[in-house]
Amino acid sequence: MAQILAPTSQWQMRITKSSTTASPMTAKMWSSLLLKQNKRGPTKSSAKFRVLASKSEGYTINRLEGLLNLDLTPFTDRIIAEYIWIGGSGIDVRSKSRTISKPVEHPSELPKWNYDGSSTGQAPGEDSEVILYPQAIFKDPFRGGNNILVICDAYTPQGEPIPTNKRARAAEIFANQKVIDEVPWYGIEQEYTLLQTDVKWPLGWPVGGYPGPQGPYYCGAGADKSFGRDISDAHYKACLYAGINISGTNGEVMPGQWEYQVGPSVGIEAGDHIWASRYILERITEEAGVVLTLDPKPIEGDWNGAGCHTNYSTKSMREEGGFEVIKKAILNLSLRHTDHISAYGEGNERRLTGKHETASINTFSWGVANRGCSIRVGRETEKQGKGYLEDRRPASNMDPYIVTSLLAETTLLWEPTLEAEALAAQKLALNV
Structure with missing residues (x-):
C-alpha cells in the first residue's frame, strides 16, 4: 500500500512495521505531550521530547525531516x-x-x-x-x-x-528552418503502471490474484477502484512546481495504471519536459515504496497495455484548410509505418494487437474518433476542418526525443515518390 504523500511537518509520526495495535496520534495526545514538556520547563535539546513521543504506541519520528526540509536561501547563495x-x-x-x-x-x-x-x-x-x-x-x-x-x-x-544520445539528433531536426516555421506542437499522454515492491504485481491487486474485470477503474473513485491516487496527485503538483507543462492526469483502464499529459509543447521542449516528469515520478515512487514501470504490456491477458499517445499539429494544420494538411501528413506516416514502429518503444508488439483500443502493429490505419486506429483524428478537428492528429502507436517506454522529431521529419521534411504517394492514397481511401 502506498504511503500517502503530503507535506510533512517537523514532527511527523509514522507507523513502524512491527506495530499491530497502534492508533493515530490524536490532538489530545499531542497536547498531553506538550503539556508534560512545558511543566518541566525549557529543555536544553529536543531529545527528551523525542523520547516521550517515541514511547507512544508504535510510532517513531523521522529525525531527518528537519535537515531534508532546510531552506538554505537565507544562509548561502550556493x-x-x-x-x-x-x-x-x-x-x-x-x-x-x-x-x-x-x-x-x-x-x-x-x-x-x-x-x-x-x-x-x-x-x-x-x-x-x-x-x-x-x-x-x-x-x-x-x-x-x-x-x-x-x-x-x-x-x-x-x-x-x-549512441544513446537521441536528443542531439532531435535538436538538429527541430533546428531546421522549415520545421521552425511550422511551430510543431505536441501533447504527450504518458501512461504508467504502479507495482507492489516485493512481488512486482500491480498496486491494489491481490498478490498472485486478479481484481474484477476492467470497466469501473478508468477515471474511477473509491478504495476498490483507485490505487495510487496519492502518487498521481503528488506527481501532478511536483511537476507544476518544477515548471513542467503538465496539463492533466487521470486513472487508466487497468487498475493500478495512471496517465498524465504534458503539453502543448513546442519542438524539443516536449522531450525535455517528458524526461523531467519521468524523473520526478521515479523519485516520488521511490519515496512511496512503490515500483514504477513503463512496460507497454505489464500484465498479459485481457488487460489494457500502456501507451504514450502523441498528439501533434503544425501551424498549417491549425489554420483554415488544415484538415487537408493533416490528411497529407497521415499519408506520409502510412508510408513510413515500419520506420516509426521500430522507433516507438521496446515490447510494443505485445501491446499493439488490434485489441484493447489499439491497432495491429502490422497494419497502418486512421479514422475519425476511432481509438482502434494507428492515427486518430478528433471529431472537433473534422468539424472545424483544422486541428491535430493523435499518433496512438508509441509505447509507454518510447523516447520522446525520437517520437517527436520523427513525426516532424516524416510530415515536414520527408517527401515520398509520386508513385508511392498515389498507391498510399488509394489504400487510405479504402481504409476510411
Missing part, C-alpha cells in the same frame, strides 16, 4: 543542481548532484560534467568518461529553494553525441 541523463537502456534515468556557486537562469550558465559511462552501459571500462551537457532547467520540487533539476544529454570527450 545551490544544488541535480544533473539528470538517460542511461544505457534508453529508458533508465540517472542523476547526481553538484554545488553551484549561485542561482542560474539558463543552462549555458552551468558547467559541463562527466560521469562513468562504463557503469551505465554507455562506454567501455578502458575509456569510460562521458560528458554531460546541460540542456534544460527545472525547479527542484524535492529540495525546494533555488535548487534545480538539470536535463542533460551525453557526449564523448571529443564532443560527439554518444
Whole structure:
C-alpha cells in the first residue's frame, strides 16, 4: 500500500512495521505531550521530547525531516543542481548532484560534467568518461529553494553525441528552418503502471490474484477502484512546481495504471519536459515504496497495455484548410509505418494487437474518433476542418526525443515518390 504523500511537518509520526495495535496520534495526545514538556520547563535539546513521543504506541519520528526540509536561501547563495541523463537502456534515468556557486537562469550558465559511462552501459571500462551537457532547467520540487533539476544529454570527450544520445539528433531536426516555421506542437499522454515492491504485481491487486474485470477503474473513485491516487496527485503538483507543462492526469483502464499529459509543447521542449516528469515520478515512487514501470504490456491477458499517445499539429494544420494538411501528413506516416514502429518503444508488439483500443502493429490505419486506429483524428478537428492528429502507436517506454522529431521529419521534411504517394492514397481511401 502506498504511503500517502503530503507535506510533512517537523514532527511527523509514522507507523513502524512491527506495530499491530497502534492508533493515530490524536490532538489530545499531542497536547498531553506538550503539556508534560512545558511543566518541566525549557529543555536544553529536543531529545527528551523525542523520547516521550517515541514511547507512544508504535510510532517513531523521522529525525531527518528537519535537515531534508532546510531552506538554505537565507544562509548561502550556493545551490544544488541535480544533473539528470538517460542511461544505457534508453529508458533508465540517472542523476547526481553538484554545488553551484549561485542561482542560474539558463543552462549555458552551468558547467559541463562527466560521469562513468562504463557503469551505465554507455562506454567501455578502458575509456569510460562521458560528458554531460546541460540542456534544460527545472525547479527542484524535492529540495525546494533555488535548487534545480538539470536535463542533460551525453557526449564523448571529443564532443560527439554518444549512441544513446537521441536528443542531439532531435535538436538538429527541430533546428531546421522549415520545421521552425511550422511551430510543431505536441501533447504527450504518458501512461504508467504502479507495482507492489516485493512481488512486482500491480498496486491494489491481490498478490498472485486478479481484481474484477476492467470497466469501473478508468477515471474511477473509491478504495476498490483507485490505487495510487496519492502518487498521481503528488506527481501532478511536483511537476507544476518544477515548471513542467503538465496539463492533466487521470486513472487508466487497468487498475493500478495512471496517465498524465504534458503539453502543448513546442519542438524539443516536449522531450525535455517528458524526461523531467519521468524523473520526478521515479523519485516520488521511490519515496512511496512503490515500483514504477513503463512496460507497454505489464500484465498479459485481457488487460489494457500502456501507451504514450502523441498528439501533434503544425501551424498549417491549425489554420483554415488544415484538415487537408493533416490528411497529407497521415499519408506520409502510412508510408513510413515500419520506420516509426521500430522507433516507438521496446515490447510494443505485445501491446499493439488490434485489441484493447489499439491497432495491429502490422497494419497502418486512421479514422475519425476511432481509438482502434494507428492515427486518430478528433471529431472537433473534422468539424472545424483544422486541428491535430493523435499518433496512438508509441509505447509507454518510447523516447520522446525520437517520437517527436520523427513525426516532424516524416510530415515536414520527408517527401515520398509520386508513385508511392498515389498507391498510399488509394489504400487510405479504402481504409476510411
